[in-house]
Amino acid sequence: MIVVKVGGSAGIDYDAVCADIANLWNNGQKLVLVHGGSGETNRVAEALGHPPKFVTSPSGYTSRFTDRQTLEIFEMVYCGKINKGIVERLQRLGVNAVGLSGLDGRIFEGKHKDSVRSVEGGKVKVLRGDHTGTVEKVNTGLIELLLGAGYLPVLTPPAASYEGVAINVDGDRAAAALAVALKASTMLLLSNVPGLLRDYPDEASLIRSIPANDVESYLEFAQDRMKKKVLGAAEAVKGGVGRVIFGDARAGEPVSAALAGAGTVVQ
Ligand code: ADP
Numbered sequence: 034m035i036v037v038k039v040g041g042s043a044g045i046d047y048d049a050v051c052a053d054i055a056n057l058w059n060n061g062q063k064l065v066l067v068h069g070g071s072g073e074t075n076r077v078a079e080a081l082g083h084p085p086k087f088v089t090s091p092s093g094y095t096s097r098f099t100d101r102q103t104l105e106i107f108e109m110v111y112c113g114k115i116n117k118g119i120v121e122r123l124q125r126l127g128v129n130a131v132g133l134s135g136l137d138g139r140i141f142e143g144k145h146k147d148s149v150r151s152v153e154g155g156k157v158k159v160l161r162g163d164h165t166g167t168v169e170k171v172n173t174g175l176i177e178l179l180l181g182a183g184y185l186p187v188l189t190p191p192a193a194s195y196e197g198v199a200i201n202v203d204g205d206r207a208a209a210a211l212a213v214a215l216k217a218s219t220m221l222l223l224s225n226v227p228g229l230l231r232d233y234p235d236e237a238s239l240i241r242s243i244p245a246n247d248v249e250s251y252l253e254f255a256q257d258r259m260k261k262k263v264l265g266a267a268e269a270v271k272g273g274v275g276r277v278i279f280g281d282a283r284a285g286e287p288v289s290a291a292l293a294g295a296g297t298v299v300q
Pocket of ligand 1: 039040042069223224225226228229230231232233254255256257258259
């Protein structure tokens with residue numbers, strides 16, 4: 034079993050990702066696909082007159098402040114446009130894909146964080162009304178039902194809080210929790226960079242391998258949202274996933290290339 038997470042940044046070639054996945058799937062590879070959608074969500078939010086607001090925590094992690102309206106825009110894009118776009122591509126390629134959010138069947142569950150600490154102008158502010166959280170529990174029943182019946186699950190945030198409220202969760206860390214729960218041998222985190230770069234954005238500075246027992250010390254090379262990928266990789270290998278690969282989803286055969294070891298291999 035492999036878990037493939039494809040991001041939502043500019044430049045990602047969803048046609049190439051889906052063609053590669055269809056090929057692997059039709060050759061008997063069991064897999065679950067998880068996707069993001071942040072780039073498109075930002076565009077739609079701007080167009081709807083509710084521009085995105087990003088907050089940086091005192092420990093340096095950047096996340097989207099998700100008030101109720103932002104959550105609804107987020108769902109329109111992630112569960113709607115992006116999820117159905119991927120399902121349609123896979124259906125055209127003869128793969129019976131089913132698109133679900135983490136809310137459906139409570140696949141992704143976690144604690145609702147209503148407030149977030151944000152560093153603004155050197156001061157720490159507390160913002161309330163946030164709909165975010167972290168996946169703490171993966172309920173695999175529905176996924177196993179689908180896989181057993183020959184369907185390819187295509188999953189996306191949001192997750193369900195323990196009270197049943199939709200919460201925005203990080204897709205990389207959700208994929209990591211899923212890979213652990215499904216006892217996946219490999220998790221791929223595909224984005225618009227060749228892998229983790231020692232000297233971002235210099236693509237020649239690609240880090241080829243990271244030892245599984247030392248992932249956290251590579252956090253220093255990751256800025257912004259790349260930090261969540263490194264964190265997700267650490268969580269996955271700690272949870273028993275054999276290897277995690279940060280790969281490039283911009284062209285070619287992104288999934289096969291990553292499986293063959295292109296990118297940054299955490300093992
Ligand atoms: P996605 O939505 O595709 O999953 P993110 O935007 O969350 O991807 O994270 C990938 C981004 O992280 C890259 O586009 C890049 O701008 C940024 N980044 C920051 N530091 C690094 C680094 N050291 N190596 C590679 N990418 C990095």
